[in-house]
Amino acid sequence: MLYLSYSSCGSLISKVGEFLKEIEGILSSECLKELALDDIKGELSRLAPYLKVIFSRWVPEIIYALYLKRRLSFNEMKKAFGISSRVLTDKLRLLEEYGLVKKEVDTSTRPIRVYYELTNSGKEVGLALIPLLTILKGKVKSI
Amino acid sequence: MLYLSYSSCGSLISKVGEFLKEIEGILSSECLKELALDDIKGELSRLAPYLKVIFSRWVPEIIYALYLKRRLSFNEMKKAFGISSRVLTDKLRLLEEYGLVKKEVDTSTRPIRVYYELTNSGKEVGLALIPLLTILKGKVKSI
DNA sequence: CTGAATCCTTTATGATACTG
DNA sequence: CAGTATCATAAAGGATTCAG
Numbered sequence: 001m002l003y004l005s006y007s008s009c010g011s012l013i014s015k016v017g018e019f020l021k022e023i024e025g026i027l028s029s030e031c032l033k034e035l036a037l038d039d040i041k042g043e044l045s046r047l048a049p050y051l052k053v054i055f056s057r058w059v060p061e062i063i064y065a066l067y068l069k070r071r072l073s074f075n076e077m078k079k080a081f082g083i084s085s086r087v088l089t090d091k092l093r094l095l096e097e098y099g100l101v102k103k104e105v106d107t108s109t110r111p112i113r114v115y116y117e118l119t120n121s122g123k124e125v126g127l128a129l130i131p132l133l134t135i136l137k138g139k140v141k142s143i
Numbered sequence: 144m145l146y147l148s149y150s151s152c153g154s155l156i157s158k159v160g161e162f163l164k165e166i167e168g169i170l171s172s173e174c175l176k177e178l179a180l181d182d183i184k185g186e187l188s189r190l191a192p193y194l195k196v197i198f199s200r201w202v203p204e205i206i207y208a209l210y211l212k213r214r215l216s217f218n219e220m221k222k223a224f225g226i227s228s229r230v231l232t233d234k235l236r237l238l239e240e241y242g243l244v245k246k247e248v249d250t251s252t253r254p255i256r257v258y259y260e261l262t263n264s265g266k267e268v269g270l271a272l273i274p275l276l277t278i279l280k281g282k283v284k285s286i
Numbered sequence: 287c288t289g290a291a292t293c294c295t296t297t298a299t300g301a302t303a304c305t306g
Numbered sequence: 307c308a309g310t311a312t313c314a315t316a317a318a319g320g321a322t323t324c325a326g
Contacts, residue, residue, distance in 0.1 A: 135268055216288090
């Protein structure tokens with residue numbers, strides 16, 4: 001069961017399950033009935049810039065890894081994901097622009113090292129990613 | 144406040160907040176310490192096929208809308224998202240393959256209409272998407 | 287209305303080489 | 307090590323047309 005790493009946090013999966021059941025209750029009971037498709041559309045188009053960033057290649061991986069490891073260097077991520085440095089740079093710059101990631105340069109070494117970590121805002125996103133990834137992991141197992 | 148549609152379900156936002164705080168506790172207390180980057184990488188590569196599907200353009204929108212509206216026709220989605228029919232077809236086929244969406248053909252009308260809804264598996268994903276989108280909405284407001 | 291078929295454009299990503 | 311620059315390619319998406 002090691003491969004599922006954080007699911008060895010036994011309480012997590014059941015907690016996610018409980019939670020999703022709760023919000024399902026809220027969503028279905030109160031306010032879904034009169035929701036127009038246009039409202040949904042409007043909502044989503046406001047989110048579009050964020051969706052474009054978050055739901056793009058490597059970004060969930062980066063956020064997730066940073067969330068769990070707290071702090072990673074450029075090279076650690078590059079090797080871990082097998083991503084080219086150009087693309088990794090692009091993504092990190094984008095995440096910085098959106099205030100989700102912050103960069104710290106350690107000039108005391110030679111060559112210098114650059115570390116990245118999530119901002120508070122980025123941590124929120126990382127956290128909100130957990131339920132989704134947890135659900136998806138359940139699906140992978142069942143294939 | 145209407146533009147945030149389901150956030151008029153007042154209790155949802157606070158519930159998401161509570162929950163995220165709870166799992167944050169679980170994640171930080173128990174099992175993060177010894178988690179290796181390689182484990183994270185392994186986990187993510189198992190998820191890769193799902194990540195590729197879920198985290199691709201239009202898919203979050205489709206799942207979210209289907210989750211909230213329960214049932215939409217091909218044309219409703221096409222118009223709502225302003226997506227071309229080729230791409231919409233592609234995405235729906237993919238989601239069907241992954242068992243997240245099911246299709247129902249109503250042949251009693253002329254021309255026929257085709258409706259899509261989430262499978263149970265798809266509903267889980269839709270539900271798990273809510274915390275993430277809720278967090279992102281908070282960020283959009285604050286810009 | 288629901289697509290399948292085509293074609294075409296854009297974007298995203300990969301590979302490689304190079305610099306401070 | 308952490309990028310930047312460049313080139314090449316693949317993948318994704320859009321527009322249009324057409325048929326059952």
